[in-house]
Amino acid sequence: xxxxxxxxxxxxxxxxxxxxxxxxxxxxxxxxxxxxxxxxxxxxxxxxxxxxxxxxxxxxxxxxxxxxxxxxxxxxxxxxxxxxxxxx
Amino acid sequence: xxxxxxxxxxxxxxxxxxxxxxxxxxxxxxxxxxxxxxxxxxxxxxxxxxxxxxxxxxxxxxxxxxxxxxxxxxxxxxxxxxxxxxxxxxxxxxxxxxxxxxxxxxxxxxxxxxxxxxxxxxxxxxxxxxxxxxxxxxxxxxxxxxxxxxxxxxxxxxxxxxxxxxxxxxxxxxxxxxxxxxxxxxxxxxxxxxxxxxxxxxxxxxxxxxxxxxxxxxxxxxxxxxxxxxxxxxxxxxxxxxxxxxxxxxxxxxx
Numbered sequence: 001x002x003x004x005x006x007x008x009x010x011x012x013x014x015x016x017x018x019x020x021x022x023x024x025x026x027x028x029x030x031x032x033x034x035x036x037x038x039x040x041x042x043x044x045x046x047x048x049x050x051x052x053x054x055x056x057x058x059x060x061x062x063x064x065x066x067x068x069x070x071x072x073x074x075x076x077x078x079x080x081x082x083x084x085x086x087x088x
Numbered sequence: 089x090x091x092x093x094x095x096x097x098x099x100x101x102x103x104x105x106x107x108x109x110x111x112x113x114x115x116x117x118x119x120x121x122x123x124x125x126x127x128x129x130x131x132x133x134x135x136x137x138x139x140x141x142x143x144x145x146x147x148x149x150x151x152x153x154x155x156x157x158x159x160x161x162x163x164x165x166x167x168x169x170x171x172x173x174x175x176x177x178x179x180x181x182x183x184x185x186x187x188x189x190x191x192x193x194x195x196x197x198x199x200x201x202x203x204x205x206x207x208x209x210x211x212x213x214x215x216x217x218x219x220x221x222x223x224x225x226x227x228x229x230x231x232x233x234x235x236x237x238x239x240x241x242x243x244x245x246x247x248x249x250x251x252x253x254x255x256x257x258x259x260x261x262x263x264x265x266x267x268x269x270x271x272x273x274x275x276x277x278x279x280x281x282x283x284x285x286x287x288x289x290x291x292x293x294x295x296x297x298x299x300x301x302x303x304x305x306x307x308x309x310x311x312x313x314x315x316x317x318x319x320x321x322x323x324x325x326x327x328x329x330x331x332x333x334x335x336x337x338x339x340x341x342x343x
Contacts, residue, residue: 007313009337012151014195015137018100024197042198043335 010041010055016067017041019074025086033082034062041065100195102139104188105163113166113254117216118180119155122163124191129158132227133200133220133308133336136163136193140175148174153219153310153336154194157226163191166254168216199336201308203231206238208303212289212319214246214311217338218254221310225262240267242305244297246289246315248276271297289315291322301327310336 014026026042037059044055044064052068057080066077078084109121135153156164169180183189201209201224211221221243228239243262247253259270273285273293285293299305307328309319316337323333 007337008151009313009335011135011196011199011336014135014197015100015151015192018195024195026196027198040198042196045337 008046010044010046013041013044013046013053013055013067016053016069019069020067020076021086023086023088025084028084028086030064030081031083032057032060032062032064033080035060036082100192102190102192105191107183107185107187107189108162109185110183114252116180116252117166117168117254119164119166120179120183120189122165122189122191124163127161127163130154130163130194130223131196131200131202132158132223134194134196134223135220136165136191136195138165138175138179139190139192140178141190150175151195153223155219155222155226157223157230159227159230163193166216166219166222199308199310199334201227201306203228203235203239205306208299208305209239209241210298210305210307210323211241211243212245212298212307212309212311213243214289214315215248215252215338216254217309217311217315217336218245219310220336221308222255222258224308225268229262229265236265236267242269242271242297242299244271244273244289244293246273246275246311248274250274250279250282269297289319291325294319294322294326298323298326304329305332307333308336309333311338313337 011026014024017025028041029038030041031038037057043058045058047054054063055065057064062080064080068075103125105122105124107120108123111119113119135151137149137151139147139149141147152165152167154163155166167176167179170176213221228236262268263270274282275288278286307323309316316335320333320335324330
């Protein structure tokens with residue numbers, strides 16, 4: 001693994017998530033379906049790169065959100081997320 | 089304290105920024121001064137995504153914090169060179185004034201601060217984690233005196249060696265403001281006459297330097313993952329409200 005590919009956090013996923021959501025969601029509160037931990041998107045651990053990303057719970061490391069980009073589509077797997085609240 | 093967006097922001101588009109200047113900050117960190125077409129300004133603490141596309145179509149993308157104040161029409165990124173990496177050596181060693189660079193942003197609504205938020209501020213950085221915090225300090229320095237007086241700030245910055253301290257000269261100027269206190273800790277081979285801290289940030293250092301919990305400061309902690317997680321949990325142990333401790337973890341840096 002290259003040094004630059006070390007994990008970051010959900011702050012860095014803000015751009016990719018803006019391809020899906022109309023507003024910034026890095027401050028949105030999430031609840032992990034696996035362990036129930038709550039955290040802002042910014043507090044989740046980020047793995048991945050240009051093609052796709054995984055945001056993991058910082059407590060139990062379960063995959064909370066997966067986002068994959070293919071040439072014609074964005075694929076979102078939010079099955080690890082039991083709840084998300086976005087303040088407006 | 090969600091970001092205040094009266095309406096949904098416009099779509100995030102890739103744009104070709106022009107490099108107008110480059111500035112070496114340390115042996116390993118360089119600032120790129122970018123002119124971004126149709127830039128609508130940013131909030132202190134936000135970042136941009138940078139995309140490099142090779143001739144064969146291979147893409148590499150990274151996020152870099154904005155170092156400049158929102159008041160600055162140019163977008164400045166300070167990049168730490170990571171040897172053997174894909175992106176930072178190109179940005180630090182190859183890119184020249186006049187070159188183009190694909191960016192999109194500004195991005196982020198969590199790790200952001202404005203002088204409109206009254207109250208004490210604690211900034212804690214490790215290595216190049218200082219970059220978004222510098223945007224906050226520059227933003228504050230550009231504010232009116234009454235706004236500065238309402239936002240006293242303490243910055244604790246951990247760097248590997250004295251030569252790795254980014255923006256060192258600017259800290260001296262910032263220190264002229266009676267409401268700014270800057271603390272530096274050098275974790276490797278500090279000079280013998282070094283009067284700052286000489287160890288990794290620990291509980292005793294935070295007890296001594298950080299605002300006491302009773303001041304209800306908001307904290308921004310940015311740096312390598314181990315530093316950020318350690319400092320954030322120490323601050324909560326010391327009585328900070330967990331929601332008042334905002335974190336941004338970086339990959340590798342020097343601290």
